[in-house]
Amino acid sequence: MVALRAQIRDEPMAADHKIDVSRRSLMAGAALAAMASAAPMAAQTAPKPTPKQMPGIHKHKVGSIDLLSITDGTVSFPRLDNFVSNVPADEVARTLEASFLPTDAITLTFTPVVLNTSGRLVVIDTGVGEAAFIQSNGVGGQFRNNLAAAGYSVADVDQVLITHFHADHIGGLVTADNKPAFPNAQIYVPAAEYAYWMDSSNMPKTPSEAMVANFKRARRIFGVLGSTVKKFDGGVELAPGVTSMSTHGHTPGHSSFIVTSGADKVIIQGDVTTHPALFIRHPNWHGATDMDPVQAEQTRRRLYDQAVAEKTVIYGFHFPFPALGHLAREDDGYRLVSVMWNSAP
Amino acid sequence: MVALRAQIRDEPMAADHKIDVSRRSLMAGAALAAMASAAPMAAQTAPKPTPKQMPGIHKHKVGSIDLLSITDGTVSFPRLDNFVSNVPADEVARTLEASFLPTDAITLTFTPVVLNTSGRLVVIDTGVGEAAFIQSNGVGGQFRNNLAAAGYSVADVDQVLITHFHADHIGGLVTADNKPAFPNAQIYVPAAEYAYWMDSSNMPKTPSEAMVANFKRARRIFGVLGSTVKKFDGGVELAPGVTSMSTHGHTPGHSSFIVTSGADKVIIQGDVTTHPALFIRHPNWHGATDMDPVQAEQTRRRLYDQAVAEKTVIYGFHFPFPALGHLAREDDGYRLVSVMWNSAP
Numbered sequence: 001m002v003a004l005r006a007q008i009r010d011e012p013m014a015a016d017h018k019i020d021v022s023r024r025s026l027m028a029g030a031a032l033a034a035m036a037s038a039a040p041m042a043a044q045t046a047p048k049p050t051p052k053q054m055p056g057i058h059k060h061k062v063g064s065i066d067l068l069s070i071t072d073g074t075v076s077f078p079r080l081d082n083f084v085s086n087v088p089a090d091e092v093a094r095t096l097e098a099s100f101l102p103t104d105a106i107t108l109t110f111t112p113v114v115l116n117t118s119g120r121l122v123v124i125d126t127g128v129g130e131a132a133f134i135q136s137n138g139v140g141g142q143f144r145n146n147l148a149a150a151g152y153s154v155a156d157v158d159q160v161l162i163t164h165f166h167a168d169h170i171g172g173l174v175t176a177d178n179k180p181a182f183p184n185a186q187i188y189v190p191a192a193e194y195a196y197w198m199d200s201s202n203m204p205k206t207p208s209e210a211m212v213a214n215f216k217r218a219r220r221i222f223g224v225l226g227s228t229v230k231k232f233d234g235g236v237e238l239a240p241g242v243t244s245m246s247t248h249g250h251t252p253g254h255s256s257f258i259v260t261s262g263a264d265k266v267i268i269q270g271d272v273t274t275h276p277a278l279f280i281r282h283p284n285w286h287g288a289t290d291m292d293p294v295q296a297e298q299t300r301r302r303l304y305d306q307a308v309a310e311k312t313v314i315y316g317f318h319f320p321f322p323a324l325g326h327l328a329r330e331d332d333g334y335r336l337v338s339v340m341w342n343s344a345p
Numbered sequence: 346m347v348a349l350r351a352q353i354r355d356e357p358m359a360a361d362h363k364i365d366v367s368r369r370s371l372m373a374g375a376a377l378a379a380m381a382s383a384a385p386m387a388a389q390t391a392p393k394p395t396p397k398q399m400p401g402i403h404k405h406k407v408g409s410i411d412l413l414s415i416t417d418g419t420v421s422f423p424r425l426d427n428f429v430s431n432v433p434a435d436e437v438a439r440t441l442e443a444s445f446l447p448t449d450a451i452t453l454t455f456t457p458v459v460l461n462t463s464g465r466l467v468v469i470d471t472g473v474g475e476a477a478f479i480q481s482n483g484v485g486g487q488f489r490n491n492l493a494a495a496g497y498s499v500a501d502v503d504q505v506l507i508t509h510f511h512a513d514h515i516g517g518l519v520t521a522d523n524k525p526a527f528p529n530a531q532i533y534v535p536a537a538e539y540a541y542w543m544d545s546s547n548m549p550k551t552p553s554e555a556m557v558a559n560f561k562r563a564r565r566i567f568g569v570l571g572s573t574v575k576k577f578d579g580g581v582e583l584a585p586g587v588t589s590m591s592t593h594g595h596t597p598g599h600s601s602f603i604v605t606s607g608a609d610k611v612i613i614q615g616d617v618t619t620h621p622a623l624f625i626r627h628p629n630w631h632g633a634t635d636m637d638p639v640q641a642e643q644t645r646r647r648l649y650d651q652a653v654a655e656k657t658v659i660y661g662f663h664f665p666f667p668a669l670g671h672l673a674r675e676d677d678g679y680r681l682v683s684v685m686w687n688s689a690p
Contacts, residue, residue, distance in 0.1 A: 048496075049461075050461045054495070068396075071688050100682055151393075320685050344419070
C-alpha cells in the first residue's frame with residue numbers, strides 16, 4: 001500500500017506519455033525518493049472516518065403544503081417463501097433479481113410522512129418505535145431522531161394520522177416506557193381499523209401467532225393512549241388539505257390520505273402495496289400480511305388505475321426513499337417511476 | 346380556517362358514526378364552543394417553519410470503500426429544441442412526459458462523488474462552484490456546504506479526480522476569488538482532455554460562443570491551479586481501488602472511473618449520459634453538449650451493454666440522487682433502476 005500511495009501521489013504523469021500500471025510499479029520507489037520534497041500534497045493527515053449515514057429527510061412541495069419524507073430505517077425478512085402467499089419462492093426471487101435486489105432476504109424500508117399544513121405539523125404513520133415490536137437489527141426505529149434532525153421535536157407534532165395497525169405504522173405511537181410518544185398530538189385512527197383490533201371476538205379467529213401478537217400490541221398501544229384517540233371514516237378532512245380515503249384490504253380498516261393544495265395532489269397510500277418491486281410489478285400477487293388479499297388486490301388496482309389516468313404522485317410507506325413516485329402501466333401490472341430528488345432550498 | 350381547525354381538533358368522530366364534510370362544517374361552531382376546555386390538544390403553539398431542504402448526502406458501501414453521493418444542486422435549461430441535436434423538441438417533450446418530468450424546461454441534477462478509500466478522501470468532479478460559471482438560480486453550487494454537512498472540510502480532501510472540463514464538473518476547483526478550492530488536494534485530470542482545451546489551435550475551430558466560453562473557463566481555472574495538476578490516461582490506478590477508464594466522446598478526453606473493493610464494483614460514468622430520462626432511454630439521441638456525438642453513442646452503448654451483462658452499479662453525475670443505479674435493457678435502449686436508499690448506519 002505504501003508503494004501504491006507513492007505512485008499515486010508522487011509520480012509525474014505527462015499528458016503525452018501513457019504509463020501502464022506495471023511500469024509504474026517499478027518506478028514507484030525511485031519516484032518516491034526523487035519527489036519526496038517536491039510533493040505538492042499536504043502532509044499526510046490522519047484518516048478521517050466516514051460519517052454515519054445521514055438521516056433521510058426530503059422536502060416535496062404540494063402547493064402550499066410541505067411534505068417531508070423522513071426515514072425510520074428498514075427491516076429485513078429472511079424468508080422468501082412466506083412473503084407472497086400465492087407465488088412460489090423462486091418466482092419471488094426472479095422478480096427481486098429483475099429489480100437488482102438481493103434474494104437472500106426481503107428488505108422493507110419505512111418512511112413516515114410529516115406534513116406542514118397551515119402551520120400545523122401532521123405526522124402520518126410512526127415507524128417501528130422504540131419498543132422493538134419488530135426485530136430491526138438496529139436499522140429501524142430512526143424516525144424520532146430523524147425528526148429531530150429535521151428541526152422538530154415530538155412535542156411540536158399537532159396531529160398523528162394512522163393508516164392501519166401493523167407494528168411498523170403504530171409502533172412509534174408510544175415510548176419504550178409506555179408513554180404517548182407525541183405528547184401534544186391528537187391521534188387519529190381509521191374507525192374500522194380500531195373496531196376490528198379492539199373487538200376481542202376477532203382474536204380467536206386469527207390464524208397465526210403473528211396475528212395474536214398484532215392484537216396484543218394494538219391493545220397495549222391504544223391502552224396507553226386511552227380515550228383521547230379519534231376515529232375517522234373515509235372522506236373526512238382531518239387537517240387542512242388532508243382527507244381520509246378508505247383503502248381496505250391490507251387490513252380491515254386500512255386507510256389512505258389525499259393531500260391537496262391548489263392544483264397539486266399526493267396520495268399517501270400506506271400499505272396498498274408493501275414491497276414495490278413485488279406488488280406494483282405484480283398487483284395480483286398476494287402479500288402474506290394482506291389480511292383480505294382479494295380485496296387488497298382490488299383496492300390496489302382501483303387506486304393505481306386512477307393514479308395512472310390522472311398522473312397522480314403516490315407516496316408509499318415502503319417505497320424507495322423519498323418514497324414518492326408516479327405509476328406507469330407495464331404488462332399486467334405497473335412500474336414505479338420515482339420523483340426526482342428536489343435540491344431547491 | 347378557524348372553523349376548519351375547530352372541526353379537526355375538537356369534533357368527536359365515533360367509530361360507528363360516519364360524518365360527512367358538509368354536516369361537519371355545520372357542526373363546527375357548536376363543537377368548538379362545547380369542547381374548547383376539554384380539547385386533548387396542547388395549547389396552540391406558533392406555527393413552526395418547515396426546514397430548508399436537507400443536504401443530499403448518501404453513503405453506499407463498495408467493499409471497504411465508502412462512496413458518498415453529495416448533491417451540488419440543479420440547473421434548468423429552458424429550451425427543449427437545442428438540448429438534443431438529432432431529435433425534434435416535441436419528441437423530447439414526449440420522452441420527458443413519459444418519465445413524469447416537466448416539459449417547460451430540462452433540469453439536470455449535479456452530484457459529485459466523495460470516496461473514502463484507505464483513509465484517503467477523494468472527490469470526483471466538483472459541481473458548478475462559486476464562480477457562477479453556470480446560471481443556477483441559486484440552486485447549484487451547494488457541494489462545498491454539503492461536504493461540510495457530511496463532516497468534511499475542503500482542506501480534508503486529498504485528491505480530486507476530474508472526468509472532463511465542462512463547467513459543472515470543474516467549476517468547483519477554484520473559489521470565487523480565484524484560489525484553489527481544495528487547498529491540500531492533488532488534482533488529476535484526463536491527459537487528452539487537458540491537451541485539447543489547452544491547445545489554442547483548437548479554439549478557432551469551435552462553432553459556438555458556449556464553446557469559446559468553455560475554453561476561456563478551462564484556461565482560467567487551470568491557470569489558477571498551475572503546473573501541480575497531474576494528467577492521467579486510461580487504465581491507471583489513481584487511488585486505492587480507483588482506476589481511470591477512457592470514455593471519450595462527450596468531450597475529447599472524457600474519462601470514467603472504476604471503483605473496486607473485494608467483489609464490489611461501481612463505475613463512475615461522468616457524462617457518458619447526461620440526462621438519464623433522455624439518453625439512457627434513447628442512447629442514439631445525441632446531446633447538444635456531446636462534442637463527438639457518434640463516438641459518445643458508441644461509448645455509451647459499449648459501457649452500458651457491459652453493465653447490463655455484468656449487473657454493474659453505475660454512478661451518474663446527472664442521475665437522480667443518490668445517483669446510483671443498475672441498467673436494464675428496454676427496447677433499443679436501457680432503463681435506469683435506482684439503487685435502494687441505504688438506511689443502515
